[in-house]
Amino acid sequence: MSTLLSVDGLTLRTGGRSLLSNVSFSIEKGEVFALVGESGSGKSLTSLAIMRLLPQAIKVVSGDIFLHKESLFVLPEYKMQKIRGKKIAMIFQEPMTALNPVMTIGDQVAEVLKLHLGLSVKEAKVRVIALFEEVSIPEPKSRYGWYPHQLSGGQKQRVMIAMALACEPDLLIADEPTTALDVTVQAQVLELLMRIRKERDLSILFITHDMAVVSQIADRIAVMREGEIVEMAPREHFFTAPSHPYTKKLLKDALGDKGSREQRAGSKLLEVKDVKVHFPVKKGFFQRTVGYIKAVDGVSFSIAKGKTLALVGESGSGKSTIGQAILSLVPVSSGHICFEGVDLATLSLSERKLYRKKIQVIFQDPFSALDPRMPIAEILREGMDALGVGPQGKEAQDAYMRALLQTVELEPEFLFRYPHEFSGGQRQRIGIARALSVEPELIICDEPTSALDVSVRAQILTLLKKLQDERGISYLFITHDLSIIRTIADKVAVMKDGKIVEQGSVSDVMDSPVQPYTQKLLKAAPKLPDITL
């Protein structure tokens, strides 16, 4: 084996701040090297530095990068341009934005070939079709003329991979290539990458935050934290004997707390009976209804007091729509949603207000969940004012809100700051505080942890569990992440195409699934090897 790329003591700075300090590693030919870390740890910067695409403001203080023993930093720009794409190729997290929406996918890949290899139009087309075949795009000949919007997310990522492979690079940089994809699609894309690696003896620099994915594909793993590599080890050692405390913490957070949850018998709080949510499809000048999109198609489940039901499914399965239906934000086409035995659909607007305070919601994206123009105090006050919960009067409310912030483990002084001053995890806590402000009995958690880093995710889950134990709140936990179900849920329901395919207790569904779809889903989900820390 020979060394393909080596990064030697790379140090980056911007202004007075150090971004990377003394990062060194090397990638062998045909090796998958994984760079793991939380957001802001400098993983993506490292990859940009390799491509020499760093933003102007960032200065390389010291260090060097060698490709085939040739320093990349001394090359003139026109030579570097040849290296990009031809020697080093890159695939990104968002296949949706990485493809040009007004060009056919075939032309986009052919363009790279024409540019770098000087192929003619005909030759390029033949090559592109061969590449599409290699990345398992069905019917490559006819897909050549398709536009990106006609493809699914997974297929777009395959096109991106085909484009990256077009000029037969030596190194492929994959920057979180599967994060935006569903588990089953993720499994397929990872499998594809592994196959190509084998066939072409390709080296891959795989950047991710997902420990489970790493455990499946990487040969060697480096953990980054605040611009430094804290641990670097081959896979076998990494998972069996992690040495650095930060690595141990990351692995522990990724594993989650599998301790069995305290069993309490609770009465039924929410019952969803055969609920359907159909959105009409309207066409023509008179807006005739020509058909329906069946977002939710006959779903039944129930949640007991103080318990958590996890609703699992891939994107587009209708799990978020159910959450909105329970919040009365989308109209229910048929069926009943009963809260404490009362059918919410039969209530008048004013009566429904009573239930608004009992059912609250937490969102996925902590950045869009808080109004950027409002200080935290105003955000928390809104629900209390609208629903008349908690003390009224400014001073009493301030005291109440300070206590609320302490409940979600934030400083009471944060009350008069604005959302942009907080990190993602802190914002998620503020979102939880907002939901708690009206003392709800049921909180709908719509993917509350999927935008967060592993360690922050673990903290938020712990907080949610603590609140459940203290206040007896029930959760409807909507997620696509199977790894956190054992940590948080009592019961699981698996959704597909608007229907629930399987539901039951966590151990039943997760350990011995009956339905083929559940089995497929569980099989596709990357798992960490069993490790004891």
Add this chain to the structure above:
Amino acid sequence: MSLMLLWTDIMVWILTGMILLWGWRLSKSPEARRKWHYIFRSPLAMASAVVLGFYMLFALADSVHFKVTEPSKTERLYAGEIVSLLDMAMMHQKAYSERTYSAPFATTEYAKSIVVGEDGITRQQNLPLKHVAAEYPVKKSLLALFLGIFVSLLLIGAHLWLTAQEGFMQRIFAVFKGKSELPWRTGYAVLTLFIVLFTWLYVMSFSYHVLGTDKVGGDVFYASLKSIRTGVLIGILTTLVTLPLAIFLGVSAGYFRGWVDDLIQYLYTTLSSIPGVLLIAAGVLMMQVMMDNHPDWFASTIERSDLRLLFLIFILGVTSWTGLCRLLRAETLRISQMDYVTAAKAFGVSKWRIMARHIVPNLTHIILISVVLDFSGLVLAEAVLSYVGVGVDPTMYSWGNMINQARLEMAREPMVWWSLFSSFAFMFVLVLAANLFSDRVQHVLDPRNAQ
């Protein structure tokens, strides 16, 4: 003399009050303060703001009107005449006009007249101007220069004194070495330049027609100054008409969707597919007929032209809200999908309250940017409309009217260039300052430009 406010005066003072109130409220929010501070960090923005402030000052001084109750012999005011503060400061030019064209700083008329001398011989000669005192021009200029520098030093000193925190002298050094947080040095320089230039022109205007006279002998400098009000008023009052329409319709369309959205979209696509000038011309002609049928609505020509200005502003406002409305609709569509709006809905907050508390505050940057950008466009639109003949009243001082008259003057031989030059220079400085300022506002407030 008794105070008498015209309709547009009332509107402009209400708007000034609103801007001041808004500024006061902004100064309480640290977030907004930081943003505005950042806007003024650019020397170009600071200079433009000083220029705009200068123009605003003239517009405001020209927006306080008095009705003359007793005619005075010396000032040539007749009873019932309406004069503004600016008129009073410029009385020497308002009251005394020449016979016809004269060039800037000239002592004689521009064209030769036929004169029969005492000896009975007919001669062609340039007649001397009646209201020119061409003695000691250098001495007067120096006096004006000193006066201008004195006034600006006084103002700068007062400002330094007010903003000095640690000590007066340190403050002076900090500012003049360019180490103050805001580029006050640039601001002071532009201020001094403008004050000196204006005092010089003002002092000289007692002895000369500094920018010449027009066809009927009216002073061009005075006309240019009077035109500031017309331009600025059209620029800012029109937005007062536009904003409520654009915000209300745009936000409703984006938030309610469905048939409300369809209706509003049909409305603005229809409106914006009619050529703007045609629509405005139709509106202006209708208004003219209406005003001709109701001569009892106004007592004097000034009141008539003021009413016409008001209608023009109204018509411009009603025809120019579509662009902003479309922007606001699109942005509202995006914001109403945000989770914080869903959270508010889950709290049972009413629709109107969500719009007022969550949607409109998040649109302010778009509104502000488009208001500042539209300003210069509207000033130019006034000139174009007056040129076409559907603008302000022909008796009203406006750059558009001046340019319209200059059309014929340019064809004369020798050419009369100063009317066009003055209106062009005054308008150019205003529009340039407004454009530079709006560029900066857009750069800072547009979230896409944020680092």
